Amino acid sequence: MESYTIEFICSGNNGRSPMANAIATYHIVRMGLDGKIKAISSGIKASPKDQANFDYQRTQNLLNHAADENLAPRQKIDEKRFNEETPYREMYVQKAKQALGFFKEIDAAFSNAALFQASIKYLAPEERRIATAPKSETTLVLGMEEKHVTGAKKIYDSASLTPEITTLSIYSGNPGMQFPDLFGKFKPDGYYKMRDTMFRIMPSALERFISEHNISRN
Numbered sequence: 464m465e466s467y468t469i470e471f472i473c474s475g476n477n478g479r480s481p482m483a484n485a486i487a488t489y490h491i492v493r494m495g496l497d498g499k500i501k502a503i504s505s506g507i508k509a510s511p512k513d514q515a516n517f518d519y520q521r522t523q524n525l526l527n528h529a530a531d532e533n534l535a536p537r538q539k540i541d542e543k544r545f546n547e548e549t550p551y552r553e554m555y556v557q558k559a560k561q562a563l564g565f566f567k568e569i570d571a572a573f574s575n576a577a578l579f580q581a582s583i584k585y586l587a588p589e590e591r592r593i594a595t596a597p598k599s600e601t602t603l604v605l606g607m608e609e610k611h612v613t614g615a616k617k618i619y620d621s622a623s624l625t626p627e628i629t630t631l632s633i634y635s636g637n638p639g640m641q642f643p644d645l646f647g648k649f650k651p652d653g654y655y656k657m658r659d660t661m662f663r664i665m666p667s668a669l670e671r672f673i674s675e676h677n678i679s680r681n
Contacts, residue, residue: 467501467603468500468598469487469500469502470505471502471606471607472614473507473607475570475592476504476505477567477571477646481585482654482657482661483607483665484504487669489584505596507618509593519540522556523539529562532647535558535562538555570645573650577654595618601624602627602676604628612629616628
């Protein structure tokens with residue numbers, strides 16, 4: 464039996480794309496498409512252990528954000544010392560990594576809570592924070608924002624693979640719809656609103672996919 468894969472993409476694969484993945488999977492089963500369509504998710508900047516470089520600006524931005532949310536005292540990094548003194552740099556990088564880890568956990572918790580409240584199975588921790596990589600089995604890639612479409616096209620073009628790549632809003636017939644990044648903003652209501660919007664438009668996206676690929680229901 465031929466099967467198809469739809470990949471949902473956001474930045475870190477921590478909040479938005481895992482939510483879209485979970486909601487799509489829910490509707491796939493409900494619509495009798497289990498085994499014929501599979502939903503997965505990834506992030507164009509995702510990194511499970513956050514292996515990305517922490518330069519001065521990124522480190523300072525994370526510490527500023529932690530202070531803005533009253534999680535830590537405001538700290539001003541000396542840029543010259545940061546770039547020249549390893550112990551000084553590592554001290555602040557470690558603080559930034561701790562802040563980033565906390566933001567990631569809160570983001571995932573809010574996303575999971577919104578899905579749990581609607582009796583939708585959320586993704587396990589090991590299914591999150593997966594970096595986008597070209598996959599030959601992927602037929603359709605749906606980004607949360609236009610920048611995710613741009614990033615995904617570069618990634619897939621590098622492997623000479625050509626899945627259809629667009630945004631979830633456009634593919635579902637709702638081009639003006641927005642799925643803003645709520646990472647680190649501590650707005651649980653935003654995740655509930657996003658869940659309700661995705662839940663409402665996902666069937667339209669799946670119906671279009673079924674039609675385009677002549678998929679029969681179970």
